[in-house]
Amino acid sequence: MRWSFPIGRLLGSELRIHGTFFLLLIWIGGAAFMAGGPNAAIYNIVYVLALFACVVAHEYGHALMARRFGIRTPDITLLPIGGLARLERMPEKPGREILVALAGPAVNVVIFAVLWLIVGVSPEPPLSDGLSFASLPAQIATLNLILALFNMIPAFPMDGGRVLRAFLSFFMKRVTATRVAALTGQAVAVLGGAYGLWTGQFILVLIAVFIFMGARAESSDVQLRASIEGRTARDAMIEDYVVLRPGDGPEVALQSLTGAAQSVGVVKDFATGKVVGVVTRDALRENPGAERVADIMSRKVAGVPVTAPLGKVLQAVGRDRIVLAVTPQGDVAGVVTPESAGAVIQGAQGR
Numbered sequence: 647m648r649w650s651f652p653i654g655r656l657l658g659s660e661l662r663i664h665g666t667f668f669l670l671l672i673w674i675g676g677a678a679f680m681a682g683g684p685n686a687a688i689y690n691i692v693y694v695l696a697l698f699a700c701v702v703a704h705e706y707g708h709a710l711m712a713r714r715f716g717i718r719t720p721d722i723t724l725l726p727i728g729g730l731a732r733l734e735r736m737p738e739k740p741g742r743e744i745l746v747a748l749a750g751p752a753v754n755v756v757i758f759a760v761l762w763l764i765v766g767v768s769p770e771p772p773l774s775d776g777l778s779f780a781s782l783p784a785q786i787a788t789l790n791l792i793l794a795l796f797n798m799i800p801a802f803p804m805d806g807g808r809v810l811r812a813f814l815s816f817f818m819k820r821v822t823a824t825r826v827a828a829l830t831g832q833a834v835a836v837l838g839g840a841y842g843l844w845t846g847q848f849i850l851v852l853i854a855v856f857i858f859m860g861a862r863a864e865s866s867d868v869q870l871r872a873s874i875e876g877r878t879a880r881d882a883m884i885e886d887y888v889v890l891r892p893g894d895g896p897e898v899a900l901q902s903l904t905g906a907a908q909s910v911g912v913v914k915d916f917a918t919g920k921v922v923g924v925v926t927r928d929a930l931r932e933n934p935g936a937e938r939v940a941d942i943m944s945r946k947v948a949g950v951p952v953t954a955p956l957g958k959v960l961q962a963v964g965r966d967r968i969v970l971a972v973t974p975q976g977d978v979a980g981v982v983t984p985e986s987a988g989a990v991i992q993g994a995q996g997r
């Protein structure tokens with residue numbers, strides 16, 4: 647994610663902080679300072695830091711449970727609106743998805759229980775007038791209770807939405823379950839938003855909009871996955887790709903690419919029979935002064951097996967833009983570009 651930077655590794659995941667998080671701290675500290683002086687500023691900053699520590703603990707709940715099922719979490723990013731644990735993938739078995747989704751709120755319940763039962767605090771309404779360090783543990787206890795309850799709202803992108811989807815997919819197909827869960831979430835969002843408008847609590851309206859959009863994103867993501875299921879690199883590749891030689895002049899290369907089905911040429915060393923690079927029509931146009939294709943081409947060539955599932959191919963295309971589909975014998979069967987992959991997705995969704 648842009649504008650976020652790492653602050654260290656913890657329990658196998660990189661912990662990152664989004665730059666705007668500091669803006670939030672400065673803003674909250676500044677506002678509190680203006681209203682109540684330096685003590686209020688420190689109290690508020692400590693409060694926000696404690697809140698985000700609890701959010702991080704929540705995300706680690708997801709990450710550590712996912713690890714039990716062999717799923718890594720490369721990084722956890724702290725945003726001003728909350729935490730984001732980027733799991734390699736979501737477990738598709740409903741039982742496991744429920745456990746991973748519940749593990750986050752469970753951490754907040756545990757923090758709450760510890761503060762309540764062991765430290766002996768009684769929960770207080772959030773940010774009541776009693777701004778003091780003495781009331782901080784009670785405030786944090788309340789905060790964790792709110793975090794747990796808020797995340798269990800049965801709507802994407804909240805954890806409760808995942809629990810609902812996983813529960814439904816015991817009885818129906820995952821795509822259908824996702825659609826039902828998304829619709830439920832949108833209904834909750836509309837009701838919550840209307841209530842917020844009615845009572846003038848605009849933060850509720852904002853959260854409702856956020857949930858409404860999240861539900862739609864999750865639904866279309868799962869639909870996309872379902873629509874490309876069973877498809878492979880073979881479906882997305884262009885077979886009549888243009889072959890160039892490293893020593894070709896850019897003009898000759900450009901000529902053979904003009905009017906070709908695609909804008910990418912595969913550069914092959916005919917002496918060894920090996921692919922040594924790829925070059926795009928745009929790169930050729932932008933470097934009219936170059937002498938040979940070899941000077942312009944990109945030497946980093948990514949390859950996937952022709953039988954690779956389309957989901958994997960899309961990831962590779964997202965990373966490297968141009969990907970070669972390679973046969974088991976090592977021959978280039980075709981070239982996959984963002985355009986050729988996009989056409990397959992459009993075709994699949996059009997049906």
Ligand SMILES: [Zn+2]
Pocket residue numbers: 704705708750751797805
């Ligand atoms: Zn969560």
